[in-house]
Amino acid sequence: MVKLNDWPHLPTGETEEQRARAKKIRCVADIPIVPSPCSHHNPSDEIDEVLQRERKAKEKKRPARKVLLLGPSQSGKSTWLKNFQLLYAPKAFHAEIGAWRAVIHLNLTRAVNFIVDELGTPSTSVVSPTQRLQPEFPNVERLRIRLAPLRQVEISLSKCLSVDRKAMRRPMSVVEELSKSESINHISIRGGAVWKGLTKKASFNSTISGELQQTRSLLEACRDDIIILWSEPGLREHLIERGTPLPDSSVFFLDHAERIARKDYVPTDDDVLRARLETIGVEEHHITMEVGDAKQDWIFYDVEGSRGQRATWASYFDDVHAIVFIVSMSDFDQSDPHEPQVNRFVDSITLWRSVCQNKLISNIPMLLFLNKVDLLHTKLENGTYFADYVQDFSQANDAKSVTRYFKKLFMATHEKYSRKERSLHVHITCAIDTKSMSLVLKQVKDVITLAKLKNIDML
Numbered sequence: 001m002v003k004l005n006d007w008p009h010l011p012t013g014e015t016e017e018q019r020a021r022a023k024k025i026r027c028v029a030d031i032p033i034v035p036s037p038c039s040h041h042n043p044s045d046e047i048d049e050v051l052q053r054e055r056k057a058k059e060k061k062r063p064a065r066k067v068l069l070l071g072p073s074q075s076g077k078s079t080w081l082k083n084f085q086l087l088y089a090p091k092a093f094h095a096e097i098g099a100w101r102a103v104i105h106l107n108l109t110r111a112v113n114f115i116v117d118e119l120g121t122p123s124t125s126v127v128s129p130t131q132r133l134q135p136e137f138p139n140v141e142r143l144r145i146r147l148a149p150l151r152q153v154e155i156s157l158s159k160c161l162s163v164d165r166k167a168m169r170r171p172m173s174v175v176e177e178l179s180k181s182e183s184i185n186h187i188s189i190r191g192g193a194v195w196k197g198l199t200k201k202a203s204f205n206s207t208i209s210g211e212l213q214q215t216r217s218l219l220e221a222c223r224d225d226i227i228i229l230w231s232e233p234g235l236r237e238h239l240i241e242r243g244t245p246l247p248d249s250s251v252f253f254l255d256h257a258e259r260i261a262r263k264d265y266v267p268t269d270d271d272v273l274r275a276r277l278e279t280i281g282v283e284e285h286h287i288t289m290e291v292g293d294a295k296q297d298w299i300f301y302d303v304e305g306s307r308g309q310r311a312t313w314a315s316y317f318d319d320v321h322a323i324v325f326i327v328s329m330s331d332f333d334q335s336d337p338h339e340p341q342v343n344r345f346v347d348s349i350t351l352w353r354s355v356c357q358n359k360l361i362s363n364i365p366m367l368l369f370l371n372k373v374d375l376l377h378t379k380l381e382n383g384t385y386f387a388d389y390v391q392d393f394s395q396a397n398d399a400k401s402v403t404r405y406f407k408k409l410f411m412a413t414h415e416k417y418s419r420k421e422r423s424l425h426v427h428i429t430c431a432i433d434t435k436s437m438s439l440v441l442k443q444v445k446d447v448i449t450l451a452k453l454k455n456i457d458m459l
């Protein structure tokens with residue numbers, strides 16, 4: 001493994017501009033000084049002008065750092081990217097908060113509708129409407145009626161977030177799409193990242209703006225009932241027993257329903273990181289640094305991690321400076337939602353192996369993120385045994401031992417299956433913890449920048 005210090009072009013702490021300025025001053029100092037006809041002439045202004053002209057010319061053609069985000073579905077790829085944007089382009093991140101509010105409202109509404117459906121559906125086959133109720137939740141029938149407007153909220157939010165308004169004029173397709181979702185985790189919106197323009201669209205499109213206002217009013221009207229539903233004793237345990245536990249992000253939004261369902265709600269950074277929005281296809285994100293090395297351009301390719309989509313990743317392989325591969329360490333006891341016979345841990349390591357041995361990317365540096373360490377910790381503490389799912393694990397059932405096992409296994413796989421020697425940087429992360437992520441991402445930024453410089457040297 002190549003250490004950071006082994007790389008050429010180590011950062012000196014000087015910015016590119018400082019270096020250019022020092023160079024320019026040296027050049028100007030070499031030129032014989034001819035007295036200027038203008039008494040106000042200031043050589044420093046001249047240097048600044050030259051530098052500014054050069055900077056503008058450079059900006060026009062500055063090549064971007066390109067990073068491909070890979071990994072199984074729900075491992076945290078999009079959340080990783082949100083962290084990067086929050087750290088290095090906070091203005092752009094916060095400019096999208098309005099669009100995220102609609103996504104968060106959709107997450108909350110989906111969770112409530114899901115619970116109401118689950119409690120209204122008997123475990124056995126079809127029964128008469130009087131038998132619909134789960135006996136242990138006598139309030140639910142009343143809450144179901146009171147929370148009925150949230151069906152419309154869910155449909156409206158999905159419509160508003162869809163970029164393809166023409167396609168969404170067919171209300172049946174929206175309903176079909178919602179009912180088609182097999183799991184609460186599948187909150188997806190067609191049209192890639194363009195939905196983020198929603199805030200701008202909403203300001204000039206009165207139909208969307210009016211529709212969003214109405215969803216906020218309806219949510220606020222349902223706020224107390226959402227809180228009552230979520231505080232039903234035994235509800236969470238009941239869902240777990242039924243085999244339909246709520247995802248961690250839904251639990252978070254339900255816990256904060258009092259705040260989120262208010263009409264004047266403004267999402268916090270944490271809320272945005274928790275929001276679940278399945279990536280569809282491959283989304284291209286352009287990020288221009290606002291802090292640190294300002295004006296640096298980055299392009300991220302954020303892929304959809306589902307098994308059926310992985311063949312499309314290869315078309316991005318030949319044009320990136322680094323690959324960030326993200327794995328969730330907490331879903332070792334879960335199976336793929338589309339293929340119940342496929343265990344998620346097995347899927348992750350198999351995918352990692354095939355990425356390592358792919359010859360198209362044999363030169364590209366890898367950054368491996370073993371993510372969701374917080375959920376791993378909670379799961380093991382709650383009594384789930386890692387060894388029950390991974391047979392060759394024989395150490396203590398704690399997060400430290402399991403994390404060590406993951407790291408060893410993934411590093412050994414990289415070593416064994418990589419076609420050439422290349423760098424691998426491994427990080428253990430919790431992608432919803434912005435503080436620890438910012439420390440990691442600073443290192444990552446340097447590694448990728450160096451990889452890009454090395455790539456230019458090789459050309």
Ligand SMILES: Nc1nc2c(ncn2[C@@H]2O[C@H](COP(=O)(O)OP(=O)(O)OP(=O)(O)O)[C@@H](O)[C@H]2O)c(=O)[nH]1
Pocket residue numbers: 071072073074075076077078079080248249273274275276277278279280303304305306371372373374375429430431432
């Ligand atoms: N508790 C916890 N939640 C996380 C962590 N990382 C991501 N999440 C949550 O996990 C969910 C899925 O994360 P995403 O970033 O959407 O996953 P993805 O890999 O982009 O998934 P696809 O787009 O389907 O391929 C989101 O609700 C995140 O907030 C983590 O480290 N801890």
Ligand SMILES: [Mg+2]
Pocket residue numbers: 077078079277278279302303304
């Ligand atoms: Mg994603």
